[in-house]
Structures are given as structure tokens and as C-alpha cells.
Amino acid sequence: MAAPRNNEKKAAHMTGSLPLALRMWRTYIRPHLAGLFSALVLMLLAAASTGAMAKFMEPVIDKVFGDKNPQELWPVAEVVFTVFTVRGFATYGQGVMMNNLSLRVISDMQRNMFAHLVQSDLAFFHSQQSGELMSRFLADTALVRAALTESLTGLGKNFFTVTFLIGVMFYQDWKLALIAIFVFPAAAFAVMRMGKKLRRVSTSTQVKMGELTSMLGQAFQGNRHVKAYGMEEFEKQRINGAVEQIYKLQTRAFRVSTVVTPLAEMLSGMAIVTIIVYGGMQVIQGHSTAGKLFSFIAAFLLAFEPMKRLARLNGINQMGFAALDRFFQLIDRPPAIQDKPGAGELRVQSPIVSIENVSFTYADGSDALRGVSFIAPAGKTVALVGESGAGKSTILNLIPRFYDVTGGAIKIDGQDIRDVTLKSLRGSMAVVSQEVAIFSDTIRENIAYGTPGATEEQIVEAAKLAAAHEFIRDLPEGYDTRVGENGVKLSGGQRQRVSIARAILRNAPILLLDEATSALDTTSERLVQAALDRLQKGRTTIVVAHRLSTIMNADAIYVLSHGKLIESGNHSSLLAQNGAYARLYGNLMRESA
Ligand SMILES: Nc1ncnc2c1ncn2[C@@H]1O[C@H](COP(=O)(O)OP(=O)(O)O)[C@@H](O)[C@H]1O
Ligand SMILES: [Mg+2]
Numbered sequence: 001m002a003a004p005r006n007n008e009k010k011a012a013h014m015t016g017s018l019p020l021a022l023r024m025w026r027t028y029i030r031p032h033l034a035g036l037f038s039a040l041v042l043m044l045l046a047a048a049s050t051g052a053m054a055k056f057m058e059p060v061i062d063k064v065f066g067d068k069n070p071q072e073l074w075p076v077a078e079v080v081f082t083v084f085t086v087r088g089f090a091t092y093g094q095g096v097m098m099n100n101l102s103l104r105v106i107s108d109m110q111r112n113m114f115a116h117l118v119q120s121d122l123a124f125f126h127s128q129q130s131g132e133l134m135s136r137f138l139a140d141t142a143l144v145r146a147a148l149t150e151s152l153t154g155l156g157k158n159f160f161t162v163t164f165l166i167g168v169m170f171y172q173d174w175k176l177a178l179i180a181i182f183v184f185p186a187a188a189f190a191v192m193r194m195g196k197k198l199r200r201v202s203t204s205t206q207v208k209m210g211e212l213t214s215m216l217g218q219a220f221q222g223n224r225h226v227k228a229y230g231m232e233e234f235e236k237q238r239i240n241g242a243v244e245q246i247y248k249l250q251t252r253a254f255r256v257s258t259v260v261t262p263l264a265e266m267l268s269g270m271a272i273v274t275i276i277v278y279g280g281m282q283v284i285q286g287h288s289t290a291g292k293l294f295s296f297i298a299a300f301l302l303a304f305e306p307m308k309r310l311a312r313l314n315g316i317n318q319m320g321f322a323a324l325d326r327f328f329q330l331i332d333r334p335p336a337i338q339d340k341p342g343a344g345e346l347r348v349q350s351p352i353v354s355i356e357n358v359s360f361t362y363a364d365g366s367d368a369l370r371g372v373s374f375i376a377p378a379g380k381t382v383a384l385v386g387e388s389g390a391g392k393s394t395i396l397n398l399i400p401r402f403y404d405v406t407g408g409a410i411k412i413d414g415q416d417i418r419d420v421t422l423k424s425l426r427g428s429m430a431v432v433s434q435e436v437a438i439f440s441d442t443i444r445e446n447i448a449y450g451t452p453g454a455t456e457e458q459i460v461e462a463a464k465l466a467a468a469h470e471f472i473r474d475l476p477e478g479y480d481t482r483v484g485e486n487g488v489k490l491s492g493g494q495r496q497r498v499s500i501a502r503a504i505l506r507n508a509p510i511l512l513l514d515e516a517t518s519a520l521d522t523t524s525e526r527l528v529q530a531a532l533d534r535l536q537k538g539r540t541t542i543v544v545a546h547r548l549s550t551i552m553n554a555d556a557i558y559v560l561s562h563g564k565l566i567e568s569g570n571h572s573s574l575l576a577q578n579g580a581y582a583r584l585y586g587n588l589m590r591e592s593a
Contacts, residue, residue, distance in 0.1 A: 015325050015328070017317070017318075017321045020321055020324050020325060020328065021321075023328065024144075024148075024324060028105045028108055028109060029101075029105060029148075031108075032101050032104055032105070035097055035100060035101050035104075036101060036152070038097055039093075039094045039097035039098050039101065039152070039156065040094075040156050042090045042091075042093040042094035042097065043090070043094045043153070043156035043157040043160055044156075044160050045086060045090040046087055046090035046091045046094060046157055046160075046161070047157060047160030047161040047163070047164050048160070048164055049083045049084075049086045049087035049090065050087060050161050050164060050165065050302055051161070051164030051165055051167060051168050051299075052083045053080075053083055053084070053087070053298070053302070054165055054168045054295055054298040054299035054302055055168050055171075055295060055299075056076065056079060056080050056083065056295075057291065057294045057295040057298045058172070058289070058291035058292055058294065058295040059076050059291065060076055060080070060291070061289075061290050061291035061294045061295075062289050062290065062291035063076055065290055065291075066289065066290070066291070091157075094153075094156070094157060098149055098152055098153055099149070101152070102145050102148045102149045102152070103145070105144075105145070105148060106141045106142075106144065106145045106148075109141055109144065109327065110137060110141055112331060113136070113137060113141075113327065113330065113331065114137070116330065116331050116333075117133065117330075119335055119338075120333070120335050121335055121336045121337045121402070121403070122397070122402045122403060123336060123362075123363050123403060124333070124335075124336070126363075127363065129210060129211070129214040130214065130217070131210050131211065131212070131213030131214025131215070131216070131217055132207075132210030132211070132213070132214065133210075134210075134213055135206060135209045135210040135213050136206070136210070136326060136327070136330060139206060139209055139323075140206060140323035140324075140326055140327055141323070141327070143202065143206075143319050143320050143322070143323035144320050144323050144324050144327065146316055146319075146320060147316050147317045147319065147320020147321070147323075147324075148320065150309070150312075150313055150316045150317070151313055151316075151317055151320075153309075154309055154310050154313045157306070158306035158307075158309045158310050159306075159310065161302075161303070161306045162303050162306050162307055162310065165299040165300075165302055165303035165306075166181060166299075166303065168295065168296075168299040169181070169296055169299045169300060169303075172292045172293075172295050172296040172299070173279065173282070173288065173292065173296055176274075176275055176278060176279055176296060177296075179271070179274055179275075179278070180271045180274070180275060180300055182271070197256050198253055198256055198257060198315045198318045198319055199318035199319060199321060199322045200322075201249055201252055201253045201256065202253065202318065202319035202322040202323065203322045203326075204249050205246060205249040205250060205253065206322075206323070206326065208242060208245050208246045208249060209246060211242055212239070212242040212243065212246060215235075215238060215239055215242060216239070219235045219239065253319075256315070257312065257315040257316075264308065264311070268304060271300070272297070272300070275293075275296065275297060275300065276297075279293045279296060279297075280293070336404070337401055337402075337403070337404055337422070338422070339421050339422055340418065340419060343419060343420055343421045344419070344420055344421070345420060345421060345424040346412060346413075346415055346417075346420035346421070346424040346425050346427075346428055347413065347415070348412065348413050348428050348509050348510075349413060350378040350413055351378050351379070351412065351413060351428070351509040351510050351539070351540040352375065352376065352377055352378050352411075352412070352413055352414075352540065353375070353376040353399065353410070353411075353412055353510060353540055353542065354373075354374075354375045354376075354410070354411045354412075355372055355373055355374050355375070355376075355395065355408075355410055356373055356408050356409045356410070356411065357371050357372070357373050357407065357408035357409075358371070358372045358373070358395075358398065358405050358407065358408035358409070358410060359371055359372075359405065359406055359407030359408055360391075360394055360398060360403065360405055360406050360407070360563075361406045362403075367563055368391045368394040368563050369391045369394055369395065369398075369563045369564075370562075370563045370564050371407070371408070371564070372391070372395065372408075372560070372563070372564065372565045373408075373565065374556075374558050374565060374568065376540050376541070376542050376556075377540070377555070377556075378540055379538050379539065379540060380540065380541070380555040380556070381536055381541040381542075381543060381553070381554045381555050382541070382542055382543070382554055382555060382556045382557070382558060383543050383544075383545045383550060383551045383554035383556070383557045383558070384396075384542065384543070384544045384545070384558050384560060385544075385545060385551060385557060385558070385559050385560070385581070385584060386559055386560035386561055386580075386584075387561065387584075389562075390560040390561050390562065390563070391560050391562075391563045392514070392544040392560055393433075393514055393544060394563075395542070395560075396431070396433075396512045396514050396542065396544060398410060399417070399429065399510075399512060399542070400425065400426050400429055400431060400512070401417055401418070401422060401425060401426075404418065412425070412428065412510070427508065428508055428509055428510055429508050429509075429510040429511065429512055430502075430503035430504075430506045430508045430510075430511055430512070431503070431512045431514075432496075432499055432500055432503050432511075432512070432513050432514070432516045432532070433512075433513070433514035433515070433516060434514060434515045434516060434518055436492075436495045436496050436498075436499040437499070438483055438484045438490065438495050438498060438499075439484055440482070440483075440484035440485045440486050440487065441482065441483070441484065442479065442480050442481060442482055442483070443472050443475065443478075443479050443480070443481050443483055443498065444459055444479040444480065446483060446484075446498055446502065447459050447462060447463060447498060447501045447502050447505055448502075448505065449502055450502065450506055451502075451505045451506050451507075454505055458505060459479070459501075459505065460479075462501040462502075462504040462505040463479075463498075463501045465501070465504050465531060465534050465535070466497045466498070466500040466501035466504055466531040466535075467497055467527040467528070467530060467531045468494070468497035468498055468500070468501050468531075471494055471497075475488060476488070483498075491524070492520055492521075492524065493520050493521065493523070493524025493525075493527065493528060494524075496516065496517070496520060496524070496528050497524075497527065497528055497531060500516070500528065500531045500532060500535060503535060504531075504534075504535050508539070509539055509540060510539065510540045510541075510542075511535060511536060511539045511540065511541040511542070511543075512541075512542050512543075513532065513541065513542070513543040513544065513545075514543075514544045515544050515545070515546055516528065516532060517529055517532070517547065518546050525547075529547070529549075529550070546588075548585075548588050548589070551571065551588075552571045554570075554571075555570070556568065556569070556570060557569060557570060557571060557574055557581065559574070559579075559580050559581050559584070561580060566579075566580055567579055567580055567581050569581075
């Protein structure tokens with residue numbers, strides 16, 4: 001299997017645990033110091049009462065079996081009851097506080113992660129499987145939470161408890177105590193060794209989980225295609241394979257993390273036998289009391305569980321650290337596209353868009369544009385035409401800086417778009433493309449998306465201009481109808497008109513249209529086209545067009561081929577050239593005939 005080996009290599013580059021822990025502490029835990037401190041105090045109290053419980057076995061036994069004095073029994077009973085009550089409340093209190101703390105920390109991390117992700121550049125999202133990102137968001141933070149809760153509780157409650165109980169053991173019989181606690185370091189040593197292994201297994205598991213999430217998403221969302229192509233069996237095999245790999249990784253993680261249990265039990269059995277034989281002799285020979293021995297055994301047994309938890313801590317922590325490492329790597333990735341220091345606002349008096357000798361290469365090395373230059377004059381419409389893959393969409397993606405040019409420059413009203421803030425740049429334009437995003441919200445919110453202060457009149461006006469008002473009015477709750485994943489499903493044309501209403505409401509001077517009508521049927525296309533024509537009036541429009549009328553009505557036409565501008569002019573001058581455009585036009589004529 002290639003994948004795990006790959007991940008193990010990755011594991012070698014991991015950040016050490018200490019820097020990760022320190023950073024975690026500084027960034028996420030220190031702000032909650034008061035809560036942590038109160039939790040620690042309660043843990044100390046719970047631990048002390050556990051110690052007291054063991055200690056009070058001595059008077060209980062000795063009073064009953066030794067003195068046989070009922071009068072002395074009552075005070076002991078009262079003390080024992082008090083100890084239990086204190087222990088109960090302290091344990092409850094620290095549990096609640098620790099839980100609050102870890103949940104707070106995890107939600108802080110999730111907020112930071114999303115804040116970072118949402119402003120990442122498109123290139124990043126293209127390079128990532130969205131399933132993997134979701135898995136990081138949910139599964140990694142869960143792992144960090146488990147590790148955090150276990151280590152804070154471990155270092156607090158379990159450590160204190162063990163300390164108090166060992167204290168009781170030494171108090172009762174220091175020689176026996178020395179023998180008994182030998183068991184602990186021996187067991188701990190075995191546990192330490194499995195930590196690294198677990199961390200690696202955890203990384204592989206998360207990678208596989210991400211893959212599984214992506215595959216599930218594809219199989220569910222693309223289910224129509226799975227059915228249409230009869231690929232159910234294939235998908236089943238694929239998912240089965242991934243599920244099986246995760247099963248193997250997780251059973252391996254469990255095996256590794258529990259392998260010490262039999263060893264630890266044997267060691268403790270030996271210790272108990274020693275205690276019984278040696279301690280029993282002491283009692284029989286009258287050097288000690290039954291109460292002391294019982295108290296000692298109680299302390300030893302009570303110490304065992306927290307001890308085991310402390311030993312297991314390393315494994316859980318290793319998985320947590322692996323997750324934390326992935327988390328910080330994600331957070332630390334600077335967005336490739338961001339404001340220059342001191343970037344000013346874009347000022348648009350006359351919205352001229354000039355593309356100056358622009359080249360662009362995608363991250364995977366494909367040259368999409370080579371030395372393209374053209375101008376979209378203020379208030380005019382220019383059309384980009386060319387075969388599929390010529391680079392038309394790429395140009396439109398460069399103007400809002402979804403990607404940055406790799407050569408040349410793009411200027412709006414004379415200002416290089418890299419010198420102005422992204423907010424002002426993107427605020428100056430509206431984008432309508434073939435892929436329409438409808439968010440799970442009301443129609444009203446969907447139209448007002450990106451124009452927060454819009455009034456009801458403006459929203460309705462935009463919907464009217466986009467030829468969307470009628471169908472919205474006919475929806476069960478009008479503008480308050482919920483649409484998207486959990487709401488009313490809109491048709492392709494309706495979705496497109498909502499997105500045009502959104503663009504109209506934005507009222508931006510520059511308009512970028514990328515085959516906005518190509519996925520529509522003729523009736524919706526006519527409605528949408530009319531809406532677009534209204535939208536284009538007085539705005540600088542760059543349109544990637546496939547409709548003849550759109551192309552012919554443009555003030556200028558640019559023909560692209562393999563990332564190069566090969567022809568330009570207006571419809572008649574280009575036809576006269578009898579070149580690429582004429583051929584394209586011929587094809588379009590034949591299609592529409
Ligand atoms: N995200 C991407 N990553 C890598 N290559 C891409 C990406 N998007 C487009 N390309 C490539 O860039 C070239 C231009 O694509 P595009 O601008 O979408 O063409 P058009 O819109 O004219 O059909 C094509 O060769 C395409 O394969
Ligand atoms: Mg395209």
C-alpha cells in the first residue's frame with residue numbers, strides 16, 4: 001500500500017509536540033485562565049477526597065474489627081459521608097468546567113479555521129478536496145478536544161489523585177509502597193513507546209476520512225449520474241474499499257493503544273500478591289493492623305485507574321498533536337491573494353478596464369493566457385469569443401483577482417488592481433456566470449447577498465428588472481420563501497434570474513458575464529437575456545458570449561485561441577477578415593439554423 005508509507009514520510013516532518021503545545025496554550029487556553037484555574041482547584045479537592053477515602057478505611061476497619069466500639073463508629077461514618085459528598089460535587093464541578101473549557105477552545109479553533117478558509121484564494125480550494133477540509137474542520141478538532149480534555153484532566157485530577165494516594169500508601173507502609181509503585185514506571189515505559197505509532201496511524205486515518213467524505217459527497221450529489229451510467233456497483237466497491245481501510249487503521253490504533261492492558265494487569269497482580277503476602281505477614285505478626293493494610297490496598301487499587309489514564313494520555317495526545325499540527329499548518333498558510341500593505345481604495349470615475357499584456361499560468365503549469373491585451377471602454381460592452389478552453393473564463397477570473405496575473409497587469413481606471421484593496425475592487429463589479437450559487441436562505445436574503453443595506457423596494461425593483469418578480473410572488477411565501485438545500489428548489493432559469501437580481505442590486509459600474517445563459521432553455525434564456533440587456537446599460541461589461549445576438553450587439557469583439565488574442569474588431573470588420581471569427585460565426589449560424 002502506497003498511501004500509508006507516504007503518510008509515514010509526512011509524519012517525519014511533523015512539528016514537535018512542545019512547540020505545538022505552547023502555541024495551543026498561548027493562543028487558545030490562556031484566554032480562559034480563570035476557568036482553568038477553578039477547574040484545577042476542584043480537581044485538587046476531588047483528588048484530596050479520594051486520598052481521604054483510602055485513608056479512612058483504616059479507622060473503619062480497626063474500629064469495627066479491633067475496638068468493637070459502636071460509639072466510635074458514628075463519627076467515622078459522618079466523616080466518610082462528608083468525604084464522599086465533597087468528592088461527588090468536586091468531580092461534577094471540575095467535569096463541567098473542563099468540558100466548558102474544551103468546548104470553548106474547540107469552537108474558537110473552528111471559528112479561526114473558517115475565518116482563514118473563507119478568505120483563502122480560489123487556487124487553494126481547487127487544490128483541496130472539500131471533503132478533506134470538512135474532515136479537518138470536524139474530525140481534527142474533535143481529536144484535539146479529546147486530547148485537551150484528557151491532558152488537562154489527566155495532569156490535574158489524575159495526577160493529583162495518584163499523588164495523594166501514593167502519599168497514603170507511604171504514610172501507611174513506606175516499604176510496601178516502594179515495592180508497589182515499581183509497577184507504575186514499568187507500565188508507563190511500555191505506553192510511551194506506542195505514542196509515535198499512534199500519531200502516524202491518526203494522520204493516515206484522517207487522510208482516509210477526508211477521501212471518504214469526498215467520495216460520499218460525489219456519490220450522493222452526483223447520484224443521478226451514478227444511476228444513469230449504471231455505476232452503483234463501482235461506487236459501492238470504491239466506498240467499501242475506503243471504509244475497509246479506515247476500519248483497518250482504526251482497529252490498529254485501538255490494538256496499539258490497548259496492548260499495554262494485559263501487561264499492566266499482570267504487573268499489578270504481582271504487586272497485589274506482594275502486598276497481600278508481605279502486608280498480611282505484618283498484620284499476622286502484629287507489626288501492623290488490618291486497617292492499615294486495607295487502607296493501603298484501597299489506595300493502591302484506587303490509584304490504578306487514574307494511573308492507567310495517565311499512561312493512556314500519551315496515545316490520545318499523539319493523535320491530538322497530529323490533528324493540531326494539521327490545524328496550524330492550515331491556519332498558517334498565508335492567502336496567496338491579499339491586500340498590499342497600505343493598499344488604497346479603488347476610485348472609479350470612468351470604469352475603463354484595461355488588460356495589458358496579461359499572461360497567466362495555473363498552479364498545475366497549464367498556460368491559460370499568453371500576452372493578452374485589450375481594453376473595455378467605460379460604459380461599453382465587449383465580447384470575448386473563442387473555442388472552449390481558449391482562456392475566456394480565465395480572463396474574467398483575473399479581473400476580481402480570484403487569481404493574480406503571472407505576467408502583465410490589469411488596470412481599472414488607470415489603477416493596477418493589485419494596488420487597491422480587494423474589498424473596493426470586488427465592490428466595483430458584479431459577476432454573473434453559468435454556475436449560480438443559491439444559498440440556504442430566503443429569496444430576499446439571496447438577492448441582497450453582498451448588498452447588506454438594501455431596502456425592500458430596491459430588492460423588489462432588482463427582482464423586477466431581472467424578470468424574477470413574478471415567479472417569486474407566486475412562491476408560497478413570496479420573498480420570504482426559503483430556497484436552496486433545505487428549501488424550495490428553483491429551476492435553472494429561476495436560479496439564474498435570482499443571481500441577476502443580485503447583480504442588479506449591487507449596482508456596480510463593471511459587469512462580468514460568463515456564459516450566463518448557456519445552461520438555460522429558450523424561454524428562460526429569453527427572459528434572462530432581456531434582464532441582462534437592462535443590466536448592461538451604462539456599465540462596462542465584459543461578456544463571454546455564445547449567443548449570436550449578444551456577440552453582434554457588442555461594441556467590440558475579441559477572439560481568443562489557445563490563450564492568445566488572435567483577432568479583434570466589430571462584427572462586420574471581423575467577418576470581412578474572413579478568419580477565425582468568420583469560421584466561428586459560420587458554426588453558430590449553422591447551430592441556430
Ligand atoms: N482551475 C484550473 N486549473 C488548471 N487549469 C485550468 C483551470 N481552469 C482552466 N484551466 C485551463 O486553462 C485553459 C483556459 O480555460 P478557460 O479559461 O476556462 O477557457 P474557456 O472559458 O475559454 O473555455 C484551459 O486549457 C483549461 O484547461
Ligand atoms: Mg469558460
